[in-house]
Amino acid sequence: MFVRTAGVLDLPAIRDLLVETWHATYDAIYGADRVAAINDDWHALASLKARLDRLDAEFIVADDGSEIAGMAFASASDEGKTVVLHQLYVRQGRQGRGIGGMLLDEIIDSFPDADTVRLEVEAANARAIGFYTAEGFVEAGSTQNCGRQDSGIPALIFERKLV
Template structure:
């Protein structure tokens, strides 16, 4: 896989959605099959990462949907939404292709998301407790655990998650 210097971060468009879906499905299987099992991951990705769900994110007000792209491959993506007052960002998704992890792409995506919301003072996210790679990444970025959720993403899948917060 290419180094992160070859990737640039840009805004996602509708033409990107099939590649984004493929990235999400592959990343979810790599990360969550050992935790939830393949069938459960298929069920979740078919709902959360359907083309219709991704298209709705593109159109969501007060949000940013960005990609790490090298012209051949979408190496990562991030999606975040600002709260009503714009002071808090909810980072809903930040995923990096398994073969691109550890090359600075996640950091570049996070940095872009943070810059897209100049009024924001903090950023919140949920992370699966068993996802040690993601937890280490967010700890490296200065996030702190502030709570727990029994339904990550609020989508009814009853996935336990840790709630993290960081000031901006």
């Protein structure tokens, strides 16, 4: 397994991974119809492609040569001092094998001036909370609009200091 920068040709596989993991994780929380609508909006190929072109961001995949097993997307804020981890997902069948940690480490290494990593996580997503807590993150607040300003999706905010 190796981690590399995502490219345009990866986008269909990344979308498939996101659709799979979102349904597996969030159908029981939000319902399959709402998850499908979020996937169609947030994980549309055009939405994913727009992330590739951001200069203040890093979009990476975990690839074993035959399958993309995970992906992560993060951007810089606060003049590069804070990394906002927007997405980190690993295929259901590949979780628990260190792929998430590899992706997180690469994201952190991609922002050498950062002193904090921040992310939002659904409060009912115990597996993700367990992962981030094991990686040194602590709860730092909450939001009523996870992912974007008008989402209406509540989430916990976690942070990890890097210095």
